Structures are given as C-alpha cells and as structure tokens.
Amino acid sequence: MTERSFVPFLLEMLAPFLVWGAHFGAVYGINGIACARGLDAGASGPVGIAPASLAILGVSAAALVAVGWLLVRALRRAQAGRQHRAEGGSPGRDAVDFARWFAAAGAGAALIAVLWVTLPVLQVPACA
Amino acid sequence: MTRPQPGSPLPSPLPRPAEELETLRRVWRPPGGLAIVTAVNNNIIGLFYIGTALLFFVMAGLLALAMRAQLAVPGNDLLDHGTYNQFFTVHGTGMMFLFAVPMVEAIGVFLLPAMLAARDLPFPRLSAFAFWAYFFGGIAFFCSLLFDAAPDGGWFMYPPLTGARFSPGINADFWLLGIGFIEISAIAGAIEIVVGILRTRPPGMSLDKLPVYGWAMLVMAGMIIFAFPAVIVATLLLEVERVFAWPFFQAELGGDPLLWQHLFWFFGHPEVYIIFLPAAGLVSMMVPTIAQHPLIGHRLIVLALVGTGFFSFGLWVHHMFATGIPSLSLSFFSAASMAVAVPAGIQVFSWIATLGRGRVRMSVPALFVLGFLFIFVLGGLTGVMVAAVPFDWQAHDSYFVVAHLHYVLIGGMVFPMFAAIYYWWPMVNGRLLSKRLGTAAFWLMFGGFNLAFFPMHLTGLRGMPRRVYTYPPDLGWDWLNLASTVGAFVFAAGVLAVLADIARSVLGHGERASPNPWRAGTLEWLPNEYFATRSIPRVSSLYPLWDAPDLPRQVEAGGHFLPGAPTRRRETIVTSPVEARPQYLMPMPGPHWGPFLAGLFTAAHFLMLTVQLYTLSIVPGVLAIAMVFWWLWELDKGEDFPPQDIGGGIRVPVYVQGPRSHSWWAMAVLLLVDGTAFACLLFTYLFLWTVSPDVWPAGPAALPAIWRLAAGLALWAAAAGAMAWASRALAQDRHWRMRLGMLLGLVLAGAAMATDVTAQVSTGLRGSDSAYGATVSMLLAYQSFHLAVTVLMAGYTLARSAAGRLAARRRVTFDNTMLFWQYTCAQGTAMLLVLHLFPRLTG
Ligand code: HEM
Numbered sequence: 001m002t003e004r005s006f007v008p009f010l011l012e013m014l015a016p017f018l019v020w021g022a023h024f025g026a027v028y029g030i031n032g033i034a035c036a037r038g039l040d041a042g043a044s045g046p047v048g049i050a051p052a053s054l055a056i057l058g059v060s061a062a063a064l065v066a067v068g069w070l071l072v073r074a075l076r077r078a079q080a081g082r083q084h085r086a087e088g089g090s091p092g093r094d095a096v097d098f099a100r101w102f103a104a105a106g107a108g109a110a111l112i113a114v115l116w117v118t119l120p121v122l123q124v125p126a127c128a
Numbered sequence: 129m130t131r132p133q134p135g136s137p138l139p140s141p142l143p144r145p146a147e148e149l150e151t152l153r154r155v156w157r158p159p160g161g162l163a164i165v166t167a168v169n170n171n172i173i174g175l176f177y178i179g180t181a182l183l184f185f186v187m188a189g190l191l192a193l194a195m196r197a198q199l200a201v202p203g204n205d206l207l208d209h210g211t212y213n214q215f216f217t218v219h220g221t222g223m224m225f226l227f228a229v230p231m232v233e234a235i236g237v238f239l240l241p242a243m244l245a246a247r248d249l250p251f252p253r254l255s256a257f258a259f260w261a262y263f264f265g266g267i268a269f270f271c272s273l274l275f276d277a278a279p280d281g282g283w284f285m286y287p288p289l290t291g292a293r294f295s296p297g298i299n300a301d302f303w304l305l306g307i308g309f310i311e312i313s314a315i316a317g318a319i320e321i322v323v324g325i326l327r328t329r330p331p332g333m334s335l336d337k338l339p340v341y342g343w344a345m346l347v348m349a350g351m352i353i354f355a356f357p358a359v360i361v362a363t364l365l366l367e368v369e370r371v372f373a374w375p376f377f378q379a380e381l382g383g384d385p386l387l388w389q390h391l392f393w394f395f396g397h398p399e400v401y402i403i404f405l406p407a408a409g410l411v412s413m414m415v416p417t418i419a420q421h422p423l424i425g426h427r428l429i430v431l432a433l434v435g436t437g438f439f440s441f442g443l444w445v446h447h448m449f450a451t452g453i454p455s456l457s458l459s460f461f462s463a464a465s466m467a468v469a470v471p472a473g474i475q476v477f478s479w480i481a482t483l484g485r486g487r488v489r490m491s492v493p494a495l496f497v498l499g500f501l502f503i504f505v506l507g508g509l510t511g512v513m514v515a516a517v518p519f520d521w522q523a524h525d526s527y528f529v530v531a532h533l534h535y536v537l538i539g540g541m542v543f544p545m546f547a548a549i550y551y552w553w554p555m556v557n558g559r560l561l562s563k564r565l566g567t568a569a570f571w572l573m574f575g576g577f578n579l580a581f582f583p584m585h586l587t588g589l590r591g592m593p594r595r596v597y598t599y600p601p602d603l604g605w606d607w608l609n610l611a612s613t614v615g616a617f618v619f620a621a622g623v624l625a626v627l628a629d630i631a632r633s634v635l636g637h638g639e640r641a642s643p644n645p646w647r648a649g650t651l652e653w654l655p656n657e658y659f660a661t662r663s664i665p666r667v668s669s670l671y672p673l674w675d676a677p678d679l680p681r682q683v684e685a686g687g688h689f690l691p692g693a694p695t696r697r698r699e700t701i702v703t704s705p706v707e708a709r710p711q712y713l714m715p716m717p718g719p720h721w722g723p724f725l726a727g728l729f730t731a732a733h734f735l736m737l738t739v740q741l742y743t744l745s746i747v748p749g750v751l752a753i754a755m756v757f758w759w760l761w762e763l764d765k766g767e768d769f770p771p772q773d774i775g776g777g778i779r780v781p782v783y784v785q786g787p788r789s790h791s792w793w794a795m796a797v798l799l800l801v802d803g804t805a806f807a808c809l810l811f812t813y814l815f816l817w818t819v820s821p822d823v824w825p826a827g828p829a830a831l832p833a834i835w836r837l838a839a840g841l842a843l844w845a846a847a848a849g850a851m852a853w854a855s856r857a858l859a860q861d862r863h864w865r866m867r868l869g870m871l872l873g874l875v876l877a878g879a880a881m882a883t884d885v886t887a888q889v890s891t892g893l894r895g896s897d898s899a900y901g902a903t904v905s906m907l908l909a910y911q912s913f914h915l916a917v918t919v920l921m922a923g924y925t926l927a928r929s930a931a932g933r934l935a936a937r938r939r940v941t942f943d944n945t946m947l948f949w950q951y952t953c954a955q956g957t958a959m960l961l962v963l964h965l966f967p968r969l970t971g
C-alpha cells in the first residue's frame with residue numbers, strides 16, 4: 001500500500017480555510033483601495049450600494065460557491081468512506097477518514113464565516 | 129500497515145541482549161561539568177530554555193511590581209515618567225517576546241519528543257543554537273535598563289514616536305535589533321517543531337492519533353511561520369529608516385506610520401494565539417487525566433485549533449479601530465474578531481464536558497486548570513466587548529484594555545503553564561512538587577490576580593488611560609489602584625511559592641513519583657532515560673497507555689522498535705507524515721561547542737550593531753557564521769551504513785536524500801518563512817502606493833528602460849538554469865562539471881543583481897528621496913541579502929565537494945543549497961516584474 005503524499009492531503013484538509021483567507025484578504029483589499037481612491041461615490045440602486053461593495057458581493061458569491069462545492073465534495077467522500085468500511089474495506093484508513101471529516105466540518109465552518117464577514121456590506125457605509 | 133492485533137508478536141523479540149542498553153546509555157550520555165553548555169539533547173536544552181523563560185518572567189514581573197508600587201497612590205514619585213516608560217515597555221516586551229513565546233516553544237522542545245516517543249527533535253543543534261542566541265540576547269535586552277538605554281516606546285513601538293526624530297539615542301534600537309534577532313530563534317524553533325511532529329512520530333501514530341498537544345504545536349508553528357516575518361520586516365524597515373533615513377513611515381515623504389501598525393499587528397494578533405494555543409493544548413492533555421476520561425470532541429478540538437489559526441490572521445485591524453480606517457473595513461475585522469470566540473468556546477465546552485463526564489480528582493494541576501477556565505472566560509468576554517467598534521472607541525488605550533489583555537494572557541497562558549509545571553514536573557527529576565505549597569500558590573495567584581486586575585476594568589471605564597506614570601487624586605481611581613497594587617503583590621507571593629517549591633525539589637526534597645503518577649494515557653509517561661524510551665512503541669490509539677496497560681513494560685524491556693543503537697550513534701526513526709510508517713533511521717548529532725558559540729557570537733554581533741560599533745560587529749558576525757559551518761561540517765561524517773533492522777521485520781535505510789529527507793522538509797519550511805517576508809515587502813510596496821501614489825513614478829519616462837528588465841529576467845533564469853545543470857551533473861557524479869555549473873551560476877546571479885541595481889540607479893533613484901525610493905531600495909537590498917546567503921551556501925557546498933563529501937548518492941548538502949538558490953532566482957524574477965511593470969500598468 002502506498003503512503004498518501006502529504007501536500008495534497010494537507011491541502012484537502014485546509015482548502016476551506018484557505019478560501020476563507022483569500023476571501024477575507026480580497027474584500028479588505030478592495031474596500032481599502034476603493035476608499036483610498038475615492039471610488040465609493042456613485043452609490044446606485046435601491047439599497048444604495050457603491051460599485052466597490054458590489055464587487056465585494058461578487059467576490060463573496062464566488063467564495064461561497066467554492067466553499068459550497070468543497071462541502072458537497074467532502075460530504076460525498078466521507079459517505080463513500082463509510083460505505084467502503086461497512087463493506088469491510090481495508091483497515092488502516094483512519095487518517096483518511098479523519099481528513100474527510102475534517103474537510104467537511106471545515107467547509108461548514110468556512111461557509112458560515114464567509115457569510116458572517118460579508119454581512120456588514122449590506123449594513124455599513126463603505127468608507128465614511 | 130494493518131492494525132496490530134492484540135496478542136500479535138512484539139516488534140522486537142524479548143529478551144534483548146544486554147549490550148543494547150549499554151550502547152544506548154553510552155551514545156546518549158550528556159556531557160558533564162562545564163561542557164554541559166555543549167549539550168544539544170532536548171531533555172537538557174528544553175530545561176535550560178524553560179528555566180531561562182521563567183527567569184525572564186520573574187524579571188519582567190519585578191518591573192510590574194515596581195510600576196504597581198508607583199501607581200498605588202496618586203501623585204507618587206517612586207518612578208519618574210521616563211523610567212516608567214522604560215519599565216512598561218520592557219515589561220510588555222519581555223513578557224511577550226522573552227517569556228511567553230519562548231516558554232511555549234521551550235515546553236514543546238522538552239515535551240514533544242517524549243509525547244511522540246522520539247529520541248530527540250530532528251535538529252538538536254539548531255535548538256541549542258536558538259536557545260543560546262535567545263539566552264544571551266535576552267540578558268542583554270534586560271541589561272539595557274541598567275544603562276538607562278532601554279526602549280520606551282511601548283511594546284508595539286509605534287512610529288513616529290519611535291522614529292529617529294522623536295526617539296534619538298539607542299533606546300529604540302535595543303528593541304528593534306534586540307527583539308528582531310530573537311525572533312529568528314522563534315522561527316528556528318518552529319521549523320524544528322513542524323518537522324518533528326510530522327516526521328518523528330512513533331510507528332502507527334497516524335495523524336488522527338496525534339495527541340491534541342501535537343496539533344496545537346503544529347498550528348502554533350504554522351502561525352509563527354506566517355506571522356513572524358511580518359514583525360521582522362517591520363523592525364527592519366524601522367531600523368533602516370532610523371539609520372539611513374529611508375522614509376517608510378514619514379508622511380511628508382510619502383511614507384505612512386499606519387504601515388507599521390499593519391505589519392506589527394498582522395504579527396501581533398496571531399501572536400496572542402501563538403501563546404494561547406499551546407497552552408490550550410496542554411490543558412487538553414491534562415483534562416483527560418484529571419477526569420480519567422478521554423477528551424470529549426477530540427476532532428472538534430482539532431478543528432477549533434486549526435480554525436483559530438486561520439481566523440486569527442483576520443483580526444489584526446481590531447487593534448487599529450481608532451485610526452480612521454473606513455467603517456466597512458472595520459466591520460470585517462469586527463465580525464472576524466467575534467467569530468474567533470466560537471472555536472475558543474468549543475474548546476471550553478469540551479473541557480467542561482470531559483470534566484463533567486469523568487471522575488475529577490482534585491490536585492494542584494486541576495486547580496490551576498479550573499482557575500484558567502474561570503479567568504480565561506472572563507478575558508474572552510471582555511474581548512468580545514472590545515471587538516465591537518463603538519465600545520472599543522470608548523475603552524481604547526484605557527485600563528480596561530490592560531485588564532482585558534492580562535485576563536487573556538495570564539488566564540490563558542500563565543495559569544496553564546503553572547498547571548503544566550506541577551503536572552509534568554515528575555518528568556524532570558522523578559519527584560512530585562508539593563501539594564501544600566502548590567495549593568497555597570494557586571489561591572494566592574488566583575485571589576491576587578483577580579484583586580489586581582478586576583478593578584482595572586473599572587478604572588478604565590472611569591477614564592484612566594494606560595501608560596501614565598501617575599494620576600491626580602479625586603477622580604475615583606484611588607482605591608481601585610490601591611487594590612490593584614495589593615493584588616499584584618499577593619500574586620507575586622504565589623509565584624514565589626512556586627519557585628520555592630521548585631527549589632525544594634531540585635535540592636532533593638519531596639515525594640518520589642511513580643512512573644505514571646497521574647495515571648495518564650499518553651506516551652510521555654512511559655519509563656524513560658536520557659535517550660527517551662528504551663524502545664519506540666507501536667501505537668494504535670489516542671491513549672496508548674490506557675488501551676494497552678502492558679505497554680510500559682514491553683517498551684522498557686525493549687520489545688518495540690529500535691531497542692538499541694544499531695549504528696552506534698544517536699539516531700531516531702523517521703516516519704511518514706500522514707500514516708507514520710517507518711521510512712528511515714536518522715543519525716542525530718551529539719554535543720558540540722558550535723551552537724553555544726554561534727549563539728554567543730550572534731548575540732554579540734547584534735549588540736554591537738545596537739551600540740553602533742558597526743565595524744567591530746563584523747568580527748562576531750563572521751565568527752558566528754564560522755561556528756555554524758563548523759557544526760554542520762561534522763553532521764555527515766561520510767560513513768556508509770547498510771539498511772538497518774529496527775524491529776517488526778522492517779529494514780530501513782540510514783541515509784535518505786531528496787524530498788523525503790527531513791532536511792529537505794526543513795528547507796521547504798524555511799522558504800515558506802522567507803516567501804512570507806518577501807510578501808510583506810510587496811505589501812509594503814502596494815500599501816505605500818495606495819496611500820501616496822504621488823511619489824510613484826508617473827510613467828515609463830521616469831522608469832528604467834525596459835531592456836534592463838529583460839536583461840535582469842534573462843540573467844536570473846540563466847543562473848537558475850546553471851544550477852539545474854550542476855544538479856544533473858552531480859546526479860551523474862560528474863564533479864568538475866557540477867563545480868563549473870555552480871561557479872557559472874554564481875557569476876550569472878551576481879550579474880543579475882548588478883543589472884537590477886544599476887537599472888534603478890540609472891533613474892537617479894535614492895532610498896532617502898521618498899517612500900517609493902525607500903521601498904524599491906529595500907527590495908533590492910533584500911534580494912542582495914539572498915544572493916549573499918546563496919554565495920555562502922554555495923561556497924560551503926563546493927568545500928564539501930572538494931573534501932570528497934558530495935556524491936550522487938550523498939547530496940543533501942547540495943540539495944539544500946539548490947532549493948535556496950532556485951528560490952532566490954524566483955524571488956528576483958518576481959521582484960523585477962513588480963518593480964518594472966506595476967508602475968507601467970498603473971502610472
Ligand atoms: C505579575 C503579574 C503582572 C502584573 C502585576 C502586570 C502589571 C502590568 C502593568 C502595571 C502594566 C502597565 C500598564 C500601563 O501603565 O499602561 C502592564 C502592561 C503590560 N503587561 Fe503586564 N503585568 C503582569 C503580567 C503580565 C504577563 C504575564 C504578560 C504577558 C504574558 C503581561 C503583558 C503586558 C503587556 C503586553 C503590557 C502592555 C505594555 C505596553 O503598554 O506597552 N503582563 N502590566
């Protein structure tokens with residue numbers, strides 16, 4: 001039996017958190033530059049959202065899709081793993097089961113975290 | 129590997145030949161007498177490290193007592209304001225950088241190998257060097273107080289206050305150079321810990337069976353890797369601004385003091401968790417023993433640790449709520465700050481659940497753990513309060529914050545540390561510390577702490593600012609301050625009681641402990657000596673000592689892996705990172721003067737820089753490098769061993785090269801650190817461009833000609849290619865071709881660097897002109913530094929080659945150099961692209 005290689009293993013576990021980090025960096029960066037360059041003018045639409053904030057919402061949507069996909073994938077894999085074991089599959093897969101559980105739970109946490117960080121966009125003026 | 133069945137034969141048949149144990153004892157015997165400073169074994173270095181951190185805790189604590197004495201009554205004149213400023217700066221800095229972080233690493237150095245049943249951490253001499261550099265550096269830092277030369281700008285050293293204009297003299301330099309270089313020790317420790325946890329676990333301890341403490345230390349080390357470069361870059365920039373007047377933080381020339389705050393807190397907030405997570409990991413080890421019940425929610429706790437590690441990088445701006453950052457940006461950080469309370473809550477509930485489910489036996493560690501829970505939860509609650517922006521605007525820079533930060537730091541780290549000292553002390557000298565003294569110490573500390581710090585919430589809400597050396601009467605602050613002072617002294621009495629208890633035990637008093645006095649379930653309670661456990665156990669659960677009661681006897685009799693020292697040198701088993709299958713036998717270095725002397729000379733070098741003996745400082749600098757090469761040279765003595773039998777029918781090689789070797793892993797981790805530092809410089813570039821586009825070149829006319837970019841890119845690529853060619857030559861054992869390739873590559877890299885520098889100089893750019901000039905110059909300087917390191921490493925590699933110690937099947941040295949070399953070329957390329965193209969795209 002071959003050893004699982006480490007880097008893909010780690011990336012699978014951490015992917016949801018990495019997406020969260022990228023999302024956080026992006027929304028902060030967009031807002032920071034927009035406010036420094038005075039791009040918050042021209043609020044439009046019924047909720048009065050500035051173009052920069054629209055961009056932020058776009059980034060958030062993309063992050064949610066990515067984390068959601070990771071969640072579905074991790075759940076499927078965890079399911080497959082359970083089945084595999086129920087059918088008397090090979091032992092010694094504890095680390096793999098652990099990683100799958102971890103990836104699914106992490107994706108759930110990251111999903112909520114992305115939503116939670118995005119929420120203020122709808123409530124707080126971008127720069128002021 | 130399949131799961132071992134109960135009753136399956138032991139990896140090594142019993143009984144063992146007597147000669148094995150003798151060899152183990154002989155090769156691992158620590159040096160005696162004065163030569164103890166040459167020891168590198170984690171049992172010894174770990175204790176030195178813990179002892180030194182405790183010493184700095186006491187010294188920083190004495191400063192706190194002096195401050196509290198000064199604040200006991202209004203209008204006091206025990207300390208004047210200048211002294212007070214130095215005291216709170218050295219207290220805060222000492223506690224954070226010289227006590228808390230080193231202490232959590234020190235406990236890891238001492239405890240981790242035992243918990244993983246490894247014979248030592250993978251790079252013992254690196255640990256020893258890191259310790260000595262920290263030891264000498266820390267002493268020098270505290271001594272600056274004696275010469276009225278201590279830094280006085282607060283532990284976060286904000287410019288412009290700490291810039292050359294408002295802080296002339298060398299006080300600030302003591303912070304920037306002194307603390308800056310000690311951070312290098314922290315990074316060395318982190319590399320050691322990552323590679324140790326991932327590669328020296330006992331066979332069978334796949335990642336899901338790694339104890340929570342291992343996870344906590346892994347996350348902590350990961351955070352050090354990504355957080356510390358930010359503060360190192362920040363200190364570098366400020367020191368360079370002070371010495372060469374490159375205006376990174378001066379608004380008149382396009383700099384921005386907020387840049388410091390961003391870099392500092394990008395490190396500073398994770399720092400809090402770097403301190404807290406290991407402590408939480410210790411608690412997660414003690415709670416199951418105290419309750420005699422497995423930790424409830426083990427997986428959730430691991431998730432919480434990793435989640436905290438990530439989220440804590442999204443919090444740094446909460447220290448900057450009052451700086452005028454756009455409100456939506458603040459809201460992102462406010463949200464993340466509140467969210468990070470969730471993983472902390474998960475851990476707290478899981479500890480409480482475990483304690484509730486099990487049968488708690490009261491003991492000194494149990495008391496300190498309960499005290500920790502109480503105090504830390506209160507600190508967490510005030511943390512959520514200050515995470516709310518409007519509340520923070522009221523409480524900012526008041527004693528409310530002083531109360532909050534001590535509740536989390538003392539509650540979250542100091543109490544668990546004392547619990548750990550009482551709990552693991554039997555590992556030090558086989559004795560238990562006194563229950564009576566320990567209980568007294570706990571109540572003194574718990575009562576004293578709350579008496580000292582609870583009133584500070586109120587003084588803060590009543591408007592008392594932090595960092596004031598005195599205050600007028602009749603503001604309603606008098607009796608609160610008096611109570612705080614009394615409490616501080618009561619707390620100190622508790623610390624004294626612990627020190628007395630330790631002294632008693634060291635002098636040979638106190639109850640002898642049985643091998644597993646608390647009836648714990650993890651491997652550090654296996655019987656052990658200087659070489660750790662007699663044999664390295666096969667592990668198949670999270671609490672091996674609970675699940676296999678016969679394990680200690682089997683291990684001690686030598687029935688598991690590596691019951692002797694087959695190569696007659698120090699060695700340990702390296703296992704695969706995920707499933708912990710044995711991969712090879714790693715020879716380990718023994719005692720040596722190199723690490724001690726290198727640490728001493730490194731500290732001397734930086735001390736001389738601080739007191740501006742620039743030329744003289746070259747001497748210890750060169751000596752330090754020489755010492756490192758001296759200790760490295762003998763690591764690989766060039767002996768060839770055939771694969772060895774380690775038990776269980778497993779035969780593993782003794783020398784491994786390429787991506788599987790531990791040294792490749794260490795280099796990879798180091799490059800992550802390096803890449804993060806480079807990213808911080810790029811952030812500096814982008815940040816200053818965002819605030820001051822006017823000092824950036826307006827268009828191509830003000831930039832170097834584009835052919836200079838092309839030339840630079842081509843030269844870096846050629847340098848990388850030459851090294852790749854040399855690598856292929858080595859693989860074929862064509863030594864002259866390899867040497868030629870390396871020399872050619874060095875020439876090309878030198879030409880690349882010269883091209884890059886002349887390109888910028890050709891536009892008349894100077895570092896002191898503007899923030900733009902400063903940033904560009906800094907990037908070039910950083911790249912030159914990498915080139916210098918590459919030259920040193922290449923020189924060492926060529927020397928190995930000349931000595932006949934390099935071959936196709938013995939190329940670890942070469943590979944290390946190659947990794948760093950190729951990274952340097954990649955970094956040079958990235959730098960060029962940014963410097964030439966970014967202003968063209970935005971100008
Ligand atoms: C022996 C118990 C301690 C006492 C009585 C104490 C007391 C104090 C006092 C009086 C100040 C200065 C407040 C001001 O003027 O603004 C202070 C600041 C501080 N303390 Fe402590 N402290 C203790 C332990 C600790 C520990 C264990 C840590 C960290 C692990 C710590 C970290 C800090 C920090 C970071 C500051 C801020 C320094 C600054 O403003 O730059 N303290 N402490």
Ligand SMILES: [Cu+2]
Nearest residue numbers: 397443446447
């Ligand atoms: Cu913080």
